[in-house]
Amino acid sequence: MLKLFEYNWQVRKDWFDWCDKVSGEELLKRRVGGIGGILPTLHHIVAVEYGWICGGIQEKAVDIPPFEKVAGLQQIKDFSARCHLEVALFVYDWNDSLEDRIMIDITDEGEREAHKYGEVMRHVIAHEIHHIGQLSIWSREIRKKPVTANLIGRGLFDI
Amino acid sequence: MLKLFEYNWQVRKDWFDWCDKVSGEELLKRRVGGIGGILPTLHHIVAVEYGWICGGIQEKAVDIPPFEKVAGLQQIKDFSARCHLEVALFVYDWNDSLEDRIMIDITDEGEREAHKYGEVMRHVIAHEIHHIGQLSIWSREIRKKPVTANLIGRGLFDI
Numbered sequence: 001m002l003k004l005f006e007y008n009w010q011v012r013k014d015w016f017d018w019c020d021k022v023s024g025e026e027l028l029k030r031r032v033g034g035i036g037g038i039l040p041t042l043h044h045i046v047a048v049e050y051g052w053i054c055g056g057i058q059e060k061a062v063d064i065p066p067f068e069k070v071a072g073l074q075q076i077k078d079f080s081a082r083c084h085l086e087v088a089l090f091v092y093d094w095n096d097s098l099e100d101r102i103m104i105d106i107t108d109e110g111e112r113e114a115h116k117y118g119e120v121m122r123h124v125i126a127h128e129i130h131h132i133g134q135l136s137i138w139s140r141e142i143r144k145k146p147v148t149a150n151l152i153g154r155g156l157f158d159i
Numbered sequence: 160m161l162k163l164f165e166y167n168w169q170v171r172k173d174w175f176d177w178c179d180k181v182s183g184e185e186l187l188k189r190r191v192g193g194i195g196g197i198l199p200t201l202h203h204i205v206a207v208e209y210g211w212i213c214g215g216i217q218e219k220a221v222d223i224p225p226f227e228k229v230a231g232l233q234q235i236k237d238f239s240a241r242c243h244l245e246v247a248l249f250v251y252d253w254n255d256s257l258e259d260r261i262m263i264d265i266t267d268e269g270e271r272e273a274h275k276y277g278e279v280m281r282h283v284i285a286h287e288i289h290h291i292g293q294l295s296i297w298s299r300e301i302r303k304k305p306v307t308a309n310l311i312g313r314g315l316f317d318i
Contacts, residue, residue, distance in 0.1 A: 003277070004281055033297075033300065113312075115316070116318060122166070125163070126163065126166060127310070129285050129288040129292065130295070130308040136293060137192035138192075140193075141191050141192065146192075150282065159273050
């Protein structure tokens, strides 16, 4: 579990570095599919990870600004860094005894839904990888090489 | 680990069903980014999973046809089903004692690289999710609703 979170955090950092070399106009441009743009996607990834892990599982009060309030690269980086401090504490403390604990989510429609912690954690992992795949398409559309998605060769596993 | 493979297999099936309602022309059309098209992406996902898990880790002789030999929806479905029989046997048999075993990969450049089984398995998981994210963008480009990427709510976890 931890390795896939670490993978996501590495890749997210690589995309932030990639963004450094792309104009603000391209980062904010409205695009087809997904969340509809590069910075909104990065904001969404951070918000979903933080929302589920800190707000949902840990029931902490979470401050998640709407995209419009943090609509710049440095602001999204700062938002990510702030959330990461809390998210990483939980992820590095994870152990298998937490797998089957239950959290209650209140959906946008006001319904109560029960989820196992293990399901939420895997949802968050898959969610980020999926949206990063979308960034890679938009990257090619603006003729930039995307960040590699390879997990192998990132140094996550010592031999 | 298993749950993320099951998630990928469910989502892949949903995308095959999605393809049933899309013209062969759209499925084969050359697109920007990733593997460059919808069916080539699904072929690539199957080939990479099968190649790493059966060819790489298990060192079995694997028959992986190039895309051009199976360039139709039914052929890719059949290729996926054939590979799945072997892949699933290994995945359902997975246990933590396999995490740190080492496989040797010969890269396209002829270099020998050592990888832990656990790294290969996570690479395969992330690889499929990443490419599926790309399909979701192309789906919107042709004004079709993509398959949901949500892991939560798929019934993978009993409560």
